[in-house]
Amino acid sequence: xxxxxxxxxxxxxxxxxxxxxxxxxxxxxxxxxxxxxxxxxxxxxxxxxxxxxxxxxxxxxxxxxxxxxxxxxxxxxxxxx
Amino acid sequence: xxxxxxxxxxxxxxxxxxxxxxxxxxxxxxxxxxxxxxxxxxxxxxxxxxxxxxxxxxxxxxxxxxxxxxxxxxxxxxxxxxxxxxxxxxxxxxxxxxxxxxxxxxxxxxxxxxxxxxxxxxxxxxxxxxxxxxxxxxxxxxxxxxxxxxxx
Numbered sequence: 001x002x003x004x005x006x007x008x009x010x011x012x013x014x015x016x017x018x019x020x021x022x023x024x025x026x027x028x029x030x031x032x033x034x035x036x037x038x039x040x041x042x043x044x045x046x047x048x049x050x051x052x053x054x055x056x057x058x059x060x061x062x063x064x065x066x067x068x069x070x071x072x073x074x075x076x077x078x079x080x081x
Numbered sequence: 082x083x084x085x086x087x088x089x090x091x092x093x094x095x096x097x098x099x100x101x102x103x104x105x106x107x108x109x110x111x112x113x114x115x116x117x118x119x120x121x122x123x124x125x126x127x128x129x130x131x132x133x134x135x136x137x138x139x140x141x142x143x144x145x146x147x148x149x150x151x152x153x154x155x156x157x158x159x160x161x162x163x164x165x166x167x168x169x170x171x172x173x174x175x176x177x178x179x180x181x182x183x184x185x186x187x188x189x190x191x192x193x194x195x196x197x198x199x200x201x202x203x204x205x206x207x208x209x210x211x212x213x214x215x216x217x218x219x220x221x222x223x224x225x226x227x228x229x230x231x232x233x
Contacts, residue, residue, distance in 0.1 A: 009132035017111060019142045024107040028100050031229050 082157040088139035094158050098151055099225040100206050105147050108140055115140070116210060141145040146187060152186055178223035 090097040117123040118133035192209040
């Protein structure tokens with residue numbers, strides 16, 4: 001009898017887990033956009049720029065690259081359904 | 082193995098890793114909630130402690146498989162000592178990710194051993210569970226979290 005009562009609760013709680021998985025995939029994919037690895041490449045390029053250069057000019061360049069990469073990722077996030 | 086992983090993910094290794102770790106971390110939060118119900122800390126009219134515990138076990142099995150898959154991806158593709166390749170620019174955060182990930186797999190393995198075979202140590206299961214959850218949080222925050230949110 002107890003198993004009869006627990007069955008729907010078990011299925012319901014497993015369904016909640018499935019919904020959590022679906023919502024997380026949707027949110028992360030929307031944030032990443034179709035070019036997740038490009039986002040990482042942008043970050044690596046910025047890091048290399050920082051390693052190669054020094055002084056005020058280079059930090060400004062880095063900031064500019066950071067802003068461009070940030071705008072790019074926002075644009076990609078906006079385009080992703 | 083590196084080529085296999087790159088082929089399976091169609092070159093989006095980091096993207097797939099970020100999605101998988103985020104799913105696992107979200108499920109880890111749900112796991113804590115389920116065991117709070119399972120241990121009777123939270124009482125809900127629509128969910129009993131036995132179904133909550135059974136769901137915790139079923140979801141936990143899936144989480145373990147996904148975690149081992151991500152760990153395998155990480156080790157074979159990024160290695161164990163390359164700073165800056167885990168989705169974060171900060172070498173210190175990369176090191177934190179490396180050690181928290183390794184510790185997570187170790188504590189997870191210990192928890193499985195206690196649940197399946199070493200029943201005398203069952204009283205430590207809540208502590209081990211909280212440790213696993215915290216390590217999931219640190220591992221996600223130091224890699225996928227940073228990649229998605231750009232905190233460090």
